[in-house]
Amino acid sequence: MRNRDTFSSCHPVINFLYFALVLLVTMFCLHPVILGLSLAGGVVYAVYLNGRKAVRFSLAFLLPMMLLTLIINPAFNHQGITILTYLPTGNPLTLESILYGVSAAAMLAAVISWFSCYTAVMTSDKFVYLFGRVIPALSLVLSMTLRFVPKFKAQLHVVSEAQRCVGRDISDGGLLRRTRNAVTIFSIMVTWTLENAIETADSMKSRGYGLPGRTAFSIYRFDVRDRTILLWLCFCGLVLGCGAFTGCLSWRYYPTVKGALLTPLTACLLLCWTGLCLTPMAINIHADRTWRTLHGKEAAK
Structure with a gap:
């Protein structure tokens, strides 16, 4: 069950700046505590947003992916001076490659x-509100791309159910028939995608999107709460940037x-990063x- 996310009701500028800041620090900082706090904050927030779906995603995808990355790097990267043992190929297994x-x-x-x-x-x-006037064509394409996957999944479910009602589902018949039914469903989805x-x-x-001087309706207002969060971001x-510049x-x-x-x-930098992730x-x-x-x-009244 999804929880009501108050952070989503903030101004789009706040949401975009927050994720941009968190992702930039996560991708360009190799400090283990920074990465650990970022992972914990991202998983906790994802679970809050999506509930059991996020838990299943973490167990079914994130954990195997992390284990695969942990295995692949020491197997192909042999840098480091602390040799633990030698692989059957004769290459050294180093502590540094495992930690990396x-x-x-x-x-x-x-x-x-965080991307989820x-x-x-x-x-x-x-997204269109933020970049519609600056890069109208690109923002429209990105907006359509971001919402393509959930719309495609919903439409695929509708088409599959319709085909099942007429006995043309991918679970009906032999291998050749199931393959033919799958190709038919795929053809329907490709046609729907192009038409959409x-x-x-x-x-x-027809609505004049991207034309100079075009006005747009907006429900977003930059209020006191948004200004407070912007100051915090x-x-x-600034603190994390100074810390990275000074090498802390x-x-x-x-x-x-x-x-x-x-x-x-x-x-202090780690405490600041913890507060930002949470x-x-x-x-x-x-x-x-x-x-x-x-x-x-209200109930007491």
Whole structure:
């Protein structure tokens, strides 16, 4: 069961800047604590957004992917000076390659988790609102691409059910018949995809999308809450940027594992990053508590 996400109700600028900041730090910082906190924050927020679906996705996809990354890197990357043993191929198995594999697996899983949250929060109308006037053609194409997968899955379910009613499902008959039915369903879906793209393009063109001076209806307003969150994001971005510039978050794995020492400044940076990763959950928890308090007062009356 999906929870009500208050963070999604923030201004699209806030949502986009938040995910951009989190993803940039996650992809370009190799500090193990940074990656661990990012992975934890992304998984927790994904579970809050999608419930059991996110849990199944994590167990069925993220964990095997992390294990595969952890195995592949030491098998093909033999850098590092701490040799643990030798593989049957004669290549050394180093501690540094294992640790780098763990780091790469955590980074990949964290990025995928945050992107799953991004697709749930940054809907196509928000993306068009942000970039429709700057890059109208590209924003329309990206918007159509982002919403293509869920629409395709829904339409595929409708077509499959319709074909099943007339006895042409992929589970009916022998192998040749099932193959023919699958090709028929695929042909229907390709035709629907092309027609849907043409209809969307014609509809947007008839509405004057992308023309100079065109006005657009918007339900988004930049209120006091959004300004407060924007200040918090700017503060976190400035602090983390200064930390990266000064080398307080530097970390390397080759030829030896070496990183910045744990100083009070580094601890403050990690606390700031923790708060940034938990910002959506903090907003949601605060909104839930406020709602329960107001509901309790109304019930008491």
